[in-house]
Amino acid sequence: MGVWLVFGLGVLLLVVARQTSGFVAVRELNDRRSERAALESERASLQQTIRESQSRRVLVPRAESLGLREPADSEIRILRVPGTPER
């Protein structure tokens, strides 16, 4: 009878343990998911900051404040790739 009791309890514990580990795994998966979502959101935010910083709206006034200016077309020389025909 004692054996039966122990067996019954063992089965019960196994079921509970299995269910608990399932919930733990799901909870962990959800944590990883939310962590990934948070990182992705942070990446998007950082990319936006980079794009904003690289935009003409930000760069041109900053360059001008440093005494720089945009070149006139006469000051631009496009280097020809070797092998392309001359004009």
Add this chain to the structure above:
Amino acid sequence: MTRPFLRLGAVQVSFFLGMLLVLGRAAQVQLIDGAAYATAAEEQRTEREAVRAARGGIFDRNGSPLALTQPVYAVGVAPNELRDVVRDRAVLVERLNIPDRVVRQALEKRWAYFGGPFSSAQVHELRGMRGVYLTESLQRFYPRSGLARTLIGTPGGDGRPASGIERAFDDELTGTDGSAVVLRDRAGIEYTAPSGLDQFPVPGNDLYLTIDVELQEIVEEALAEAIEMLPAAGGDVVVMAPRTGEVLAIASRRRDESSASAFVSAFEPGSTVKLFTAAALLSHRLASPDEQVWTEEGRYEFDGRVIEDDHPSEWLSFQEVIEQSSNIGIVKLAARLDAAQQFAMLRAFGFGTPTGVEFPAESPGILRLPHRWSGTSAASLAMGYEVAVSPLQLAQAYAAIANDGVLVYPTLVREIRAADGTVVDRHVPTPVRRAITADVARTLKTMLRGVVYRGGTGEAAALSSYEVAGKTGTARRAGPGGYVPGSYIASFASLFPADDPQLVMVVKLDDPRSGYASTSAAPVTRAVLERLLASRTTVLDLAALGKSEPVRLPRAVPEVEAVGPRFATVWPAEPTGEQDASVVVPDVSGLSVRRAAERLHGAGLRAGVGALGTVLETAPAGGDTVAYGTTVALRVAGGTR
């Protein structure tokens, strides 16, 4: 001794019977009612919920995001469930970036709600907190705030896209929602089990536009500066790649914040249309570029109407008429064209019909049929009046000149990709028709180069490194009660570089203080090109600058001599032979004009249509062998105009 044995026996039997009962009940629960209990248990701890599919993103031609969908959160807090109110309040203040006073006040109630929206990063730390409940939703946001917003479009009041690309491509961008089974633990906290997704959500497709954000930024900046500094009431700029029809940048701005755009704001273009009058004259061999015209020293009375030139001259060559934008010269030359020839050429360049670009509510402009013209309409049309075009139509027409005479459909979308990166659709440049011969196109390009580099009206657009070709247009501005005195629309249509154009640009300014396009729209063109040359943009093929190879389209469009159908007709979209090939005229008698025209176009012929109705016979007749591209005149029974 027997009594204890008896008692023990009785206990054992009772226990055995009890066990039997329990086992029996267990068997009943497990084997007989097991399925019903399992279902009930499943229902208690699981819930089925819809999983929203993310809307597809919108990107520029290089993959820079213009519109994205991301999950955002609202935060609900049950203060009485918090483990440590002081500590949790500090976390809320720090992560949600809300003032302490506001959070403190909110937590004094039974339920606090912070609508946000908050990003995943902001709410990450709140997820494990007891008493904090997050509500997720998907939100559209635009990383390049304000850039190309008219083009991309905005959501309407109901959350659905109300305008622009968002609306035009709503079907592609919208995904298919899925459904999931959510597990709930004893505390009632929900988890989406990975195996519980019984229908995966399918995200919408991503759109890769033809727009280049770098060029778009340059164009918007130059337009805003021009409107501010000239000043002007508003303006539009369109930049196109003539070979492919790809719209590389498109910007519109109005001081009154109206929603007018380069797709819908049709205007009388003025002198930029003189080039198409020139195209008709050259195509019909009614004038040559060096032919001299007497321009009446700047004042010409004609049909009870006075036509004046801003720069009075005596004799001008046809080329100089375009360069100096002489109204008198072009009106005198245009008198050699009949109405049908003039109309057909304008229609061949796409005026009066929508371009077919993928934008909702595109304006077709205005081009009246010849029988509705007044006595002075031909002269007005020659100068760019009595016709209304959108900046996009004008860019498309100039792109045809850049493209050796072939009109190409404009497009805003380069590629459509599924969420996994598979290409669903890719734009293939599609010719609409050949509007003029390559020879005529080359002559027109020479004229346009002269406008900028031979002392013409477009000098302010000139660059010293690479040649620009273009044409100015200054037209009186129409108001509710007719033309507004002293108010003009200035435009400049240009090709860059002049010898082998990679870009076509139209700059249009409403009511600039200086009035003339030569001092308003032309300098804006130069400013955009200068900034473009100095930028990192990839829209210019720098290696090709300086080469002068002919434009190549993916599909060959045959060279034809210009002919004069009574009304403009569509050139075959898919030509079946070469220019000098012979074709047999199909028998189209008994067919409607529309069907007959389709058959003729399919055979590589043009249809000369004078009226609508049923075709009686054709000239040349069905079965005759004629040259590819020949116009077949249709005689129609009971025709209506």
